[in-house]
Amino acid sequence: MKIQYHREITIAALKSSFGPRALQSILRANFAQDSLRYQFGHDHFHFDSSQFDASYAYIEEQRRLVRVSLERGDRDSAWAAFGRLTHTVQDFYAHSNYISLWLDHFTGATPPPPPEVDPGLPEILRSPDLRSGKLYYPLEALTFVPFIGKFFVSWMPRDSHARMNHDAPENSPLFEYAYHAAVKRTRFEFEKTASMFASDLLPRFMDR
Numbered sequence: 043m044k045i046q047y048h049r050e051i052t053i054a055a056l057k058s059s060f061g062p063r064a065l066q067s068i069l070r071a072n073f074a075q076d077s078l079r080y081q082f083g084h085d086h087f088h089f090d091s092s093q094f095d096a097s098y099a100y101i102e103e104q105r106r107l108v109r110v111s112l113e114r115g116d117r118d119s120a121w122a123a124f125g126r127l128t129h130t131v132q133d134f135y136a137h138s139n140y141i142s143l144w145l146d147h148f149t150g151a152t153p154p155p156p157p158e159v160d161p162g163l164p165e166i167l168r169s170p171d172l173r174s175g176k177l178y179y180p181l182e183a184l185t186f187v188p189f190i191g192k193f194f195v196s197w198m199p200r201d202s203h204a205r206m207n208h209d210a211p212e213n214s215p216l217f218e219y220a221y222h223a224a225v226k227r228t229r230f231e232f233e234k235t236a237s238m239f240a241s242d243l244l245p246r247f248m249d250r
């Protein structure tokens with residue numbers, strides 16, 4: 043997912059729950075996951091290359107860090123961990139074929155509009171057909187070059203990140219579905235994470 047959409051998705055999902063200082067910390071940590079040093083060898087940060095188990099383990103590790111950080115009074119670390127978690131779950135819908143599999147349920151009928159997407163259908167999450175785009179470096183790097191990158195996309199294998207991603211509206215007709223699924227999932231992850239620590243810590247986490 044491109045940074046501008048990570049921003050929009052995170053704000054849409056969380057602005058009613060977090061104060062501005064907390065939201066800024068969460069956004070900063072979310073964006074930092076896409077820094078160059080995390081683009082190589084960190085597939086699990088972005089649900090790339092079908093590294094699903096590693097991505098889920100990473101999400102749960104960040105959730106645990108939110109709780110232990112809050113318990114020791116370190117809200118900055120809690121917001122940062124939650125920001126990293128939001129990045130990974132948002133990338134799931136942009137980098138995997140979850141949305142395509144969901145739309146397959148409506149073959150022959152008109153699918154519901156994007157705001158009605160279900161981001162957590164268990165049979166798709168557990169489906170053997172679920173996969174995410176593979177990064178074919180060094181060729182893949184050419185597809186990230188602004189303006190000219192799109193010309194290299196057609197050279198990439200069908201299972202590549204370049205061919206499979208729904209990172210932006212210009213890259214994929216399924217972007218709107220990925221976007222709305224990511225908003226709903228981010229909201230769900232907030233509620234799940236908040237259920238993991240003592241409720242008296244919640245106002246400190248939300249900082250409203």
Ligand SMILES: [Zn+2]
Binds near residue numbers: 043087129
């Ligand atoms: Zn990412």
